[in-house]
Amino acid sequence: MYSPSPTTTKFSPKSFGVHKSVITSFNTLIGTDVLMAKPARKTIPSATELYVLDQSRYRCALCFRLNGNLNEKRGQIVHLDHDRANCVEDNLAFLCLDHHSQYDSRTSQHRNYTPQIIKKAxxxxxxxxxxxxxxxxxxxxxxxxxxxxxxxxxLVDMMNRSRTADFLRRTCFGSQSFHWRELDEIDNYLQCTNGAEHEFIDLDLETLRQRFIAEYDTFRSLLAENTRPTKHNPPYRTVPMEWEETDPKRYTTTVMMLRDAADKVCTAYDELVRTARERMAP
Incomplete structure (x- = not known):
């Protein structure tokens, strides 16, 4: 019986001038891919693998971020972008078997296990x-x-002191004008806390904080794009009052859009507060 040696030359269907199905059938018959050999899957270079294992000491990044657990774990090195050919150090992290499985599955999206979160962890x-x-x-x-x-x-002290939550909950953005200074304190706070040293260690709290910030950024942008200085008091702004007569549909839609965006900021903040109180209870 034919037994291909490791040095047997590999050919493609084009080399033989025959249909691909014929080559496939022949490979099946002899039990090897002599004629249509696939390139070996790229492995992590030894030096890179040793670096990741040395830096992590076989500790799972998510176990530490979620629970403060620094016990040695059985695990694997995960490719953060799910591309096994991308073996640069920044794309690799050691995770325990459970978290590795979760990250490679669709569950990772539900749990917010994004590459950015893993890198921070x-x-x-x-x-x-x-x-x-x-x-x-x-x-x-x-x-x-x-x-x-x-x-x-x-965060809570800033929200209470600045009365930002009150502003977001009560302002209708239609007939009611507002001044940018009502958002100065939260703007300054978010600008000053835009760094890793200001992130929550608890992954769930940090995810909720990021959601709160994202909702506020969206609201802030919509507010700037859809309001104008008032005629009689320029420092104050409102949705253009003339729209109510010239384009009532646009006026109503804009007011409702701003109100909805403000509500989303409040909802995100409330969820963060409730979760934090539960986590930090004695």
Missing amino acids: RAKLYQAIADGHHTSNSYPRSTVRETDRVMFSE
């Missing part, structure tokens, strides 16, 4: 490893909770 894990926290098996949970409590307190 990986960065915090690498820092914890560098600081030697893994030698005590777990990151102090009290430290995680206290850090997030401070962040949460600062």
Whole structure:
């Protein structure tokens, strides 16, 4: 019986001048892909693999980010963009078997396990490893909770002090005008807290915080695009009053759109507050 050697030359259907199905049938018959061999799947270079394992010490980035868990785990290196040919260090992270499976499935979308979230979790894990926290098996949970409590307190204090939530809940944006200064404090706060050091360690809280920020950014943009300075008091703005007569449909649609955008900001903020209080309860 024919037994192909490792050095057997590989041919394509074009080389033989025959139909692809004939080549496929022949390969099936002899039990090998001598004539239509596929290139081997690209593997992670040894040096890169060793770097990821050394940086993580076989600790799962998500286990640490979600639970402060720094126990050694059985796991695998995941390609964050799901492209196995992309083996650069920035595209790789060590995850336990459970989280690796979740990340590779559609569940990752439901749980907000995006590449950006994994990268942030990986960065915090690498820092914890560098600081030697893994030698005590777990990151102090009290430290995680206290850090997030401070962040949460600062956010709530800003919202209460600036009365931003009141402004978002009560303003109708139609006949009622507003001044940009009513949003100064939240604008300044978000600008000053736009960095990794201001993120929640708890992944769910950070996801909700990012949603709150995204909803506010959308609202802010819509407000700038769809309001104009009032005629008699230019520092104040409103949806153009003349639209109510010249284009009532546009006027009503715009007012409702702004009201809906403001409601979404409030909903995102309320969900963040409720979740944070539950997580931080004694």
